[in-house]
Amino acid sequence: MKIYLASDHAGFELKNHLIGFLNAQGYTAIDKGPFSHDPNDDYPDYVSLVAEEILKEPNDTRGIILGGSGQGEAMTVNRFKRIRAAVYYGGSEKIVKISREDNNSNILSLGARFLKSEEAESAVKLWLETAYSEDERHVRRLKKIDEN
Numbered sequence: 001m002k003i004y005l006a007s008d009h010a011g012f013e014l015k016n017h018l019i020g021f022l023n024a025q026g027y028t029a030i031d032k033g034p035f036s037h038d039p040n041d042d043y044p045d046y047v048s049l050v051a052e053e054i055l056k057e058p059n060d061t062r063g064i065i066l067g068g069s070g071q072g073e074a075m076t077v078n079r080f081k082r083i084r085a086a087v088y089y090g091g092s093e094k095i096v097k098i099s100r101e102d103n104n105s106n107i108l109s110l111g112a113r114f115l116k117s118e119e120a121e122s123a124v125k126l127w128l129e130t131a132y133s134e135d136e137r138h139v140r141r142l143k144k145i146d147e148n
Contacts, residue, residue: 008043011066074109100130
């Protein structure tokens with residue numbers, strides 16, 4: 001599976017760490033930027049590229065985006081039809097699991113200022129290994145989201 005990653009300056013270091021982690025886990029991690037640390041960069045320029053890639057191959061790709069809180073990054077990509085980004089910045093990983101099982105999230109947005117690298121690795125691993133339940137009620141709800 002291909003995993004596309006992007007960040008802003010606040011998530012730059014953790015993004016690079018996760019690329020190595022994902023490659024070691026057997027995934028194909030693809031960096032969509034930024035490629036150098038720039039405190040003046042704008043996350044929409046990079047995270048939008050991840051959403052575009054997911055839409056090209058929705059069954060074979062997922063995305064991980066990172067920022068200070070992960071909130072603005074998720075708001076940006078959730079404007080794309082059929083993108084479902086979930087935010088995680090610490091606490092119970094149950095939210096990560098539910099985002100896959102119930103909502104079939106295809107992008108995980110991480111708050112880099114709130115996560116240690118080990119916490120991010122654990123959340124990413126759980127998110128990637130959790131399957132969508134395909135329960136009728138969840139299928140029905142996602143269809144309604146996609147129709148809007």
